[in-house]
Amino acid sequence: MKGSSFKRKLINAKRVFVTGAHSFFRNTWLSVAATIVMTITLACILVTFFASYTLNNTVKSFTEKIDVSIFFKTDATKEQIDEVSTKLRNDQDLQVKEITYISKEDARASFEEQNKDDIKTLQAIAQAKDAFPASIRVKTLDTAKLQEVVKITRQEKYKEIVDKDSYKDDAKRTAVDRLGNVAKFMRNGGLVFSVLFGAISILVILNTIRMTIFNRKDEIEIMQLIGASKWYIRGPFIVEAAIYGAIAGIIASFLFFVGALTQVVKLQSYVEEINLAVTRFNSSSWIIIPATIAIGMIIGAFSSYLAIRKHLKIKTIK
Amino acid sequence: MILLDRVTKKYGKKGLALDRVSLHIAPKEFVLIVGTSGAGKSTLLKLLTREEKPTNGKIVVGGVDYDRLKDKEVPLLRRKIGTIFQDFKLLPNRTVFENIAFALEIVGMTNKEINYTVPRVIDLVGLNGKEKNFPRELSGGEQQRVAIARAVVRQPKILIADEPTGNLDPKHAWDVVSVLEKINQHGTTVLMTTHNQDIVNKLKRRVITIDHGRVAADTAGGNR
Numbered sequence: 001m002k003g004s005s006f007k008r009k010l011i012n013a014k015r016v017f018v019t020g021a022h023s024f025f026r027n028t029w030l031s032v033a034a035t036i037v038m039t040i041t042l043a044c045i046l047v048t049f050f051a052s053y054t055l056n057n058t059v060k061s062f063t064e065k066i067d068v069s070i071f072f073k074t075d076a077t078k079e080q081i082d083e084v085s086t087k088l089r090n091d092q093d094l095q096v097k098e099i100t101y102i103s104k105e106d107a108r109a110s111f112e113e114q115n116k117d118d119i120k121t122l123q124a125i126a127q128a129k130d131a132f133p134a135s136i137r138v139k140t141l142d143t144a145k146l147q148e149v150v151k152i153t154r155q156e157k158y159k160e161i162v163d164k165d166s167y168k169d170d171a172k173r174t175a176v177d178r179l180g181n182v183a184k185f186m187r188n189g190g191l192v193f194s195v196l197f198g199a200i201s202i203l204v205i206l207n208t209i210r211m212t213i214f215n216r217k218d219e220i221e222i223m224q225l226i227g228a229s230k231w232y233i234r235g236p237f238i239v240e241a242a243i244y245g246a247i248a249g250i251i252a253s254f255l256f257f258v259g260a261l262t263q264v265v266k267l268q269s270y271v272e273e274i275n276l277a278v279t280r281f282n283s284s285s286w287i288i289i290p291a292t293i294a295i296g297m298i299i300g301a302f303s304s305y306l307a308i309r310k311h312l313k314i315k316t317i318k
Numbered sequence: 319m320i321l322l323d324r325v326t327k328k329y330g331k332k333g334l335a336l337d338r339v340s341l342h343i344a345p346k347e348f349v350l351i352v353g354t355s356g357a358g359k360s361t362l363l364k365l366l367t368r369e370e371k372p373t374n375g376k377i378v379v380g381g382v383d384y385d386r387l388k389d390k391e392v393p394l395l396r397r398k399i400g401t402i403f404q405d406f407k408l409l410p411n412r413t414v415f416e417n418i419a420f421a422l423e424i425v426g427m428t429n430k431e432i433n434y435t436v437p438r439v440i441d442l443v444g445l446n447g448k449e450k451n452f453p454r455e456l457s458g459g460e461q462q463r464v465a466i467a468r469a470v471v472r473q474p475k476i477l478i479a480d481e482p483t484g485n486l487d488p489k490h491a492w493d494v495v496s497v498l499e500k501i502n503q504h505g506t507t508v509l510m511t512t513h514n515q516d517i518v519n520k521l522k523r524r525v526i527t528i529d530h531g532r533v534a535a536d537t538a539g540g541n542r
Contacts, residue, residue: 008426011429012426026411027411219410222407223424225396225403226401226420226421226424227394227421227424227425229424232424
C-alpha cells in the first residue's frame with residue numbers, strides 16, 4: 001500500500017514537471033514576455049551587484065590609505081612607544097584597526113630605498129644620526145576617529161615622548177575628512193540602493209508572473225472543478241515559472257559577462273578597482289552564473305506560488 | 319444517492335435562487351431538470367458540485383454529508399462526480415487526449431492505465447482521429463463530447479450535466495443524449511438540466527421542474 005502511494009506520488013511529480021515544461025512551450029507568447037522581463041531584471045541585478053562591489057572596493061581602498069603617523073622623540077624608548085600603542089589599541093571608542101611600529105632603522109632603510117639614486121641626499125642623511133624618528137602608523141575603522149587618536153597623543157603626559165604627528169588641522173585635512181564622509185555615504189547609499197533595487201526587481205517579476213497566471217485563471221478554475229488537488233494545479237505553474245527564471249538567468253549571465261564586462265574592459269577604465277572587479281567577477285563566473293540561474297528560478301517559482309494562491313481558494317460562496 | 323432536504327440558496331438579501339428544495343434521487347436514475355432561465359437549475363447543480371454552499375438545508379451525495387465536508391476534501395468529492403458544463407470548460411492548451419487523460423492523471427493513474435482507458439472513451443463519444451487536436455480546432459459538438467468523455471472516463475457513480483445540449487444543433491444534441499443514456503445504462507446516476515422540450519418528451523425519464531427556486535413538478539416518464 002505504501003509502495004503504491006509512493007509510486008503515485010512519483011508519477012504525479014513527473015507529470016507536474018512534464019506539464020510545466022509543456023505549458024512553457026505551448027503558451028509561447030506569455031513565456032517569451034515573462035522571460036524577457038525576467039532577463040532584463042536579472043541583468044540589472046547583476047549590473048547593480050557589480051557596481052556596488054566596485055564602489056565598495058574603491059571606497060575601501062581609498063579609506064584604507066587614510067592613516068595618521070605619530071612621530072616620537074629620539075630619546076623615546078621602545079617600551080614607551082609600546083605603551084602609547086597599547087593605550088590606543090585598548091581604547092574601544094577609537095576602533096583602531098591597525099598600528100604599525102616603524103623603528104628608526106626601518107624609517108632610514110625605507111628612505112634610503114626610496115632615494116637610492118640620489119647619492120647627495122643619501123650622503124647628507126648618513127651624517128645625520130637622528131634624522132629618522134621612530135613612529136607608529138595608526139589606522140582606524142572610521143577615518144573620523146583619527147582626530148581622536150591625535151587628541152590623545154597630543155596630551156600633556158605624552159609631550160616628553162611624542163614629537164609630532166601627520167594629522168593636519170587645516171583645509172587639506174578637511175578635504176580628506178570630507179572625502180571620507182562621501183565614501184561612507186556612497187557605501188551606505190550603495191547598499192540601500194542595492195536592497196531597494198533588489199526589492200523592486202522581485203516586485204517586477206512577481207507582477208509579471210501574476211499577469212501570466214491571471215491570463216490562465218480559467219484553466220485553474222477548470223482543474224479545480226474536475227477535482228485536481230491544489231498541488232497538482234500549482235505544481236506545473238511553479239515549474240513553468242522556474243523555467244522562465246532559468247532561461248532568463250542564462251541569458252542575463254551571457255549579457256552581463258559577454259556584453260557588459262567585455263565592454264567595460266574595452267573602455268580601459270581609469271579606476272583600477274573596476275579592472276580588479278572585472279577580473280574578480282570573471283574568475284568567479286563559475287559561481288555567479290549558477291547563482292543567477294538559481295536566483296531566477298527561486299524568484300520565479302516563489303512569485304508563481306504567491307500569485308496562484310489567490311486563484312486556488314475554493315469558491316464556496318455561502 | 320442524492321438527497322436534498324429543504325435546501326435554500328440566497329444571493330444577498332433579495333436574490334432567492336432556491337427555496338426549500340427537497341429531492342431524493344435513487345442510484346442509476348436518469349433525471350431531467352427543467353425550468354425557465356433563472357429558475358434555479360444551475361444553482362442546484364452548483365450546490366451538488368460544491369461550487370457553492372447552501373444558505374440553509376442539508377445535502378448528501380453518495381453518502382457524503384456536505385455539512386461535514388472540509389474545503390480540502392472538496393477535490394476528492396469532485397473526483398467522485400463527473401461534471402459536464404454548458405460551456406465545456408476544456409483546458410485550451412491540452413489536446414483532446416490530454417484533456418480526457420487529465421481526469422485520470424489527478425487520481426494518480428499510471429500512463430499504461432491512461433493509454434488503455436482514454437482511447438475507449440474517445441471511441442464511446444465518437445471522437446476517433448481527433449485525439450491530437452486542441453479544443454480550438456473542434457466544433458461545438460465535438461468539444462461537448464470531449465467534455466462528456468472527460469466526465470465519464472473515471473466511471474463516476476454520479477454524472478451531472480448542465481445544459482449539455484444547450485450549444486448544439488439537434489443532431490449533435492441527440493448524439494450527446496444517446497451517449498448519456500449509454501452511460502446511464504452502465505449504472506451511472508445521471509442528472510441533466512435542459513431547455514430542450516423535444517429531449518424531455520422523447521427520453522421519457524423522471525422530470526423535475528424548477529420554477530422560481532421551487533420544485534414545481536416531479537413526474538416520472540417525461541411529458542411535463
